[in-house]
Amino acid sequence: MDIPTYDDVAAAHERIAPHIHRTPVMTSSCIDRLAGTALFFKCENLQKAGAFKVRGASNAVFGLDDARAGRGVATHSSGNHALSLSYAAGRRGIPCNVVMPHTAPEAKKSAVRGYGGIITECEPSTSSREATFAEVQAATGAEFVHPYNDARVIAGQATCARELVAQIDGLDAVIAPIGGGGMVSGTCLALSSLAPGTEIYAAEPEQADDACRSLRAGRIIADDAPETVADGLKVPLKELTWHFVANHVTDILTVSEREIVDAMKLVWKRMKLVIEPSSAVTVAAILKHRDTFAGRRVGVILTGGNVDLDALPWTQQ
Amino acid sequence: MDIPTYDDVAAAHERIAPHIHRTPVMTSSCIDRLAGTALFFKCENLQKAGAFKVRGASNAVFGLDDARAGRGVATHSSGNHALSLSYAAGRRGIPCNVVMPHTAPEAKKSAVRGYGGIITECEPSTSSREATFAEVQAATGAEFVHPYNDARVIAGQATCARELVAQIDGLDAVIAPIGGGGMVSGTCLALSSLAPGTEIYAAEPEQADDACRSLRAGRIIADDAPETVADGLKVPLKELTWHFVANHVTDILTVSEREIVDAMKLVWKRMKLVIEPSSAVTVAAILKHRDTFAGRRVGVILTGGNVDLDALPWTQQ
Numbered sequence: 044m045d046i047p048t049y050d051d052v053a054a055a056h057e058r059i060a061p062h063i064h065r066t067p068v069m070t071s072s073c074i075d076r077l078a079g080t081a082l083f084f085k086c087e088n089l090q091k092a093g094a095f096k097v098r099g100a101s102n103a104v105f106g107l108d109d110a111r112a113g114r115g116v117a118t119h120s121s122g123n124h125a126l127s128l129s130y131a132a133g134r135r136g137i138p139c140n141v142v143m144p145h146t147a148p149e150a151k152k153s154a155v156r157g158y159g160g161i162i163t164e165c166e167p168s169t170s171s172r173e174a175t176f177a178e179v180q181a182a183t184g185a186e187f188v189h190p191y192n193d194a195r196v197i198a199g200q201a202t203c204a205r206e207l208v209a210q211i212d213g214l215d216a217v218i219a220p221i222g223g224g225g226m227v228s229g230t231c232l233a234l235s236s237l238a239p240g241t242e243i244y245a246a247e248p249e250q251a252d253d254a255c256r257s258l259r260a261g262r263i264i265a266d267d268a269p270e271t272v273a274d275g276l277k278v279p280l281k282e283l284t285w286h287f288v289a290n291h292v293t294d295i296l297t298v299s300e301r302e303i304v305d306a307m308k309l310v311w312k313r314m315k316l317v318i319e320p321s322s323a324v325t326v327a328a329i330l331k332h333r334d335t336f337a338g339r340r341v342g343v344i345l346t347g348g349n350v351d352l353d354a355l356p357w358t359q360q
Numbered sequence: 361m362d363i364p365t366y367d368d369v370a371a372a373h374e375r376i377a378p379h380i381h382r383t384p385v386m387t388s389s390c391i392d393r394l395a396g397t398a399l400f401f402k403c404e405n406l407q408k409a410g411a412f413k414v415r416g417a418s419n420a421v422f423g424l425d426d427a428r429a430g431r432g433v434a435t436h437s438s439g440n441h442a443l444s445l446s447y448a449a450g451r452r453g454i455p456c457n458v459v460m461p462h463t464a465p466e467a468k469k470s471a472v473r474g475y476g477g478i479i480t481e482c483e484p485s486t487s488s489r490e491a492t493f494a495e496v497q498a499a500t501g502a503e504f505v506h507p508y509n510d511a512r513v514i515a516g517q518a519t520c521a522r523e524l525v526a527q528i529d530g531l532d533a534v535i536a537p538i539g540g541g542g543m544v545s546g547t548c549l550a551l552s553s554l555a556p557g558t559e560i561y562a563a564e565p566e567q568a569d570d571a572c573r574s575l576r577a578g579r580i581i582a583d584d585a586p587e588t589v590a591d592g593l594k595v596p597l598k599e600l601t602w603h604f605v606a607n608h609v610t611d612i613l614t615v616s617e618r619e620i621v622d623a624m625k626l627v628w629k630r631m632k633l634v635i636e637p638s639s640a641v642t643v644a645a646i647l648k649h650r651d652t653f654a655g656r657r658v659g660v661i662l663t664g665g666n667v668d669l670d671a672l673p674w675t676q677q
Contacts, residue, residue, distance in 0.1 A: 067384065069406075088632045089386075150629075308669055312467075315405045315665035317632040348632035352625055358675055 088348030405665030541601030
């Protein structure tokens with residue numbers, strides 16, 4: 044297992060800096076009051092391609108030597124990694140093949156195509172996605188960039204927490220949503236070197252709580268095709284992200300679908316920021332688990348803002 | 361006629377600084393590409409109370425002597441001035457009475473109440489609004505703070521353009537939406553001292569184009585109760601704002617309802633910023649009048665982000 048180090052993070056940051064935004068950190072006196080905390084929102088919804096995933100994807104793409112880059116890159120993804128990899132490949136001028144569930148939001152599919160990605164659709168289950176991907180990769184010979192179980196990707200995602208602790212002093216805790224665990228692993232990787240006293244929490248939908256159950260059980264538990272409005276958080280942990288989660292995460296907090304949608308709407312209404320449901324899971328967790336965060340300085344990673352504006356969750360019921 | 365000066369702007373800025381945000385300026389490579397320009401978005405949607413109007417309202421409220429302040433403040437408004445005045449009055453601990461059309465978005469009414477404002481409803485016409493207001497003011501004796509035809513308010517709104525030119529060098533033009541003309545007048549007031557070479561444009565809905573027709577005619581033309589999705593832009597110019605518009609505005613550009621909604625959705629989708637329809641009118645005008653802005657550095661005032669999330673214009677048809 045190729046475990047990335049802090050040196051890999053520093054190298055990644057230098058490599059990807061020309062291709063990403065150093066995103067701002069925002070605050071909300073209204074949400075602070077509701078939560079009884081001081082929250083510092085790292086706005087990766089304002090990132091290139093609309094999500095933090097462009098950090099890891101860019102690190103993988105721009106770290107390839109020319110011969111490997113020439114055969115292109117390929118991945119399977121529930122959405123944001125797909126469009127981030129397409130974006131990064133487009134900037135390097137190499138092809139990008141993407142396997143996506145046909146149920147992925149139309150906004151994400153058209154964004155992938157907009158960045159020049161080539162989509163092959165599969166069923167919305169991990170097994171179908173992996174089988175379809177094997178066919179695509181065999182046909183193209185492209186470099187596989189896994190959405191999260193990849194040292195290059197984790198080192199790239201770690202640059203987000205590296206920026207956050209440079210922007211905001213004295214954080215008691217940082218919380219990020221957890222699906223496959225790429226962002227959480229990157230956060231662990233960066234903070235264990237830069238701010239080892241800062242606690243790391245993850246937040247997860249009750250309906251896709253496999254990471255929470257994994258942490259309790261002390262081993263990876265993987266569900267096939269859970270259903271949740273937080274479509275970026277349906278995938279399971281893998282060995283590399285499990286390594287970081289098991290060693291560094293204080294707790295994984297779960298929230299209901301209703302709590303996710305309410306928190307998403309709260310951020311839109313009060314902060315005027317478009318965030319996707321996966322990003323709202325952390326805010327919902329902070330509001331629900333008030334005692335865990337009360338009186339503390341908490342970094343909150345708003346992971347992305349790619350939403351189908353024609354199908355908002357509060358207009359769907 | 362009490363015409364505010366640049367000294368009033370500097371004094372206003374010092375007075376209101378503890379009560380407002382110095383809002384960030386954002387950019388969008390995607391919208392720049394579409395427009396063929398370099399756009400600098402002054403994000404007043406991220407302002408306290410969700411709109412620039414808190415600048416003028418705070419200047420009026422905190423400029424009152426204690427005796428006058430004790431009787432409270434009152435206004436009529438299509439929305440954002442109402443909640444901004446309620447916010448400012450709340451911070452000073454004085455009452456705020458507001459006359460609002462019963463058709464105003466529910467989000468704005470409940471925000472006014474949330475800030476402690478007391479609402480009296482009227483019909484959605486200028487005549488009904490003014491008659492109802494006269495009754496409320498007679499009953500309370502409160503200080504009238506007009507939403508825009510007020511030197512204190514215009515000096516307050518001018519602090520927005522004052523910040524913008526401090527944040528971004530070398531703007532060739534600035535564009536703001538025009539309803540009653542408070543923001544545009546403040547922009548004229550600030551830029552005529554600070555950046556006299558910067559052109560000032562206004563943008564207006566075709567369906568509420570009274571300011572555009574006024575500029576062409578050389579006199580104020582006022583419509584009663586025009587219909588447009590840009591609900592902040594339905595009110596007519598008054599003598600004080602007409603003074604600034606007639607003397608400093610290069611042109612007023614109009615756009616259709618469809619163009620406004622498309623531009624609003626574009627900003628939400630690409631910039632991940634929640635803006636209200638009135639704020640989208642400028643973006644629509646820049647995309648429509650490409651030749652006017654092509655190749656130039658243009659400041660764009662995103663005036664507010666108070667939207668009823670349960671009634672978005674693209675889900676209403």
